[in-house]
Amino acid sequence: xxxxxxxxxxxxxxxxxxxxxxxxxxxDRTMPKVKPGLEQSRIGDAKRQYExxxxxxxxxxxxxxxxxxxxxxxxxxxxxxxxxxxxPSPYTRQQFAQPVKTAPDGEPTASWWRRLFxxxxxxxxxxxxxxxxxxxxxxxxxxxxxxxxxxxxxAAENNTAQPPVPDAIYDVPWQFPLVALLLYLIxxxxxxxWRGQTIGHLICGIRVRGAKSTDAPDLSTAGIRAxxxxxxxxTSLVPFVSSLGTIFGLVDGLVPLGDKxxxxxxxxxxxxxxxxxxxxxxx
Numbered sequence: 001x002x003x004x005x006x007x008x009x010x011x012x013x014x015x016x017x018x019x020x021x022x023x024x025x026x027x028d029r030t031m032p033k034v035k036p037g038l039e040q041s042r043i044g045d046a047k048r049q050y051e052x053x054x055x056x057x058x059x060x061x062x063x064x065x066x067x068x069x070x071x072x073x074x075x076x077x078x079x080x081x082x083x084x085x086x087x088p089s090p091y092t093r094q095q096f097a098q099p100v101k102t103a104p105d106g107e108p109t110a111s112w113w114r115r116l117f118x119x120x121x122x123x124x125x126x127x128x129x130x131x132x133x134x135x136x137x138x139x140x141x142x143x144x145x146x147x148x149x150x151x152x153x154x155a156a157e158n159n160t161a162q163p164p165v166p167d168a169i170y171d172v173p174w175q176f177p178l179v180a181l182l183l184y185l186i187x188x189x190x191x192x193x194w195r196g197q198t199i200g201h202l203i204c205g206i207r208v209r210g211a212k213s214t215d216a217p218d219l220s221t222a223g224i225r226a227x228x229x230x231x232x233x234x235t236s237l238v239p240f241v242s243s244l245g246t247i248f249g250l251v252d253g254l255v256p257l258g259d260k261x262x263x264x265x266x267x268x269x270x271x272x273x274x275x276x277x278x279x280x281x282x283x
Contacts, residue, residue, distance in 0.1 A: 101262040103273040109262040110206035118200030130180040137173040177236045193222035207277040225270035
């Protein structure tokens with residue numbers, strides 16, 4: 001028995017062919033020793049490759065001189081990439097940016113968020129002062145609420161019926177909204193007329209100015225502005241009307257979002273503008 005391993009060997013019958021030996025017998029599978037067209041192969045022929053590259057370059061230069069036709073794709077791709085880097089896109093950030101709202105003389109007005117935060121700060125400060133001033137009238141009402149809450153907790157722990165809501169809870173001492181209104185008017189009118197800023201405005205970097213001057217509004221203008229702005233505070237003293245005042249206050253606060261000069265209703269009534277102040281003026 002032959003010990004030759006299976007594989008391709010010289011064909012015993014044709015020296016130009018290879019025949020497959022399966023380890024026992026010669027098979028019918030044959031193949032040429034040399035791959036057809038191998039003599040035309042450019043693999044390893046550096047000289048021929050260089051000559052062909054020179055011919056392509058000359059052809060590209062001639063085509064470019066004749067009118068730019070036939071340029072190499074690589075060159076066009078590079079040029080288009082460079083052009084796209086140098087030419088700004090038509091869809092720039094400025095196209096989607098919100099326009100800056102200004103007063104009639106061009107001074108930038110304050111953003112809605114700054115005004116909102118200033119309003120919140122002022123209300124927190126006024127609420128604290130109002131509670132302190134009216135505590136002698138407010139304390140019995142607060143005690144009623146806390147006692148009822150304690151009864152609720154006790155009933156829940158003992159699995160007993162919940163106590164009814166005391167009627168006194170709905171009777172807020174009238175001194176509280178009255179004092180709150182008076183403190184608001186004094187606070188708002190005095191500070192806006194004095195320096196054009198409440199404490200909330202000062203913290204948020206904004207201020208109030210008139211329509212014809214960048215100075216703070218005069219006393220009468222500050223008064224008109226404070227009264228219209230405080231409609232919700234005023235109506236809280238009148239039963240069944242406070243809800244309308246709350247709606248007015250909400251609308252008044254949202255109007256600047258759609259107004260070209262970011263004026264609220266109380267700004268329009270007093271002909272005032274809320275603008276950026278100090279170091280915040282450039283933001």
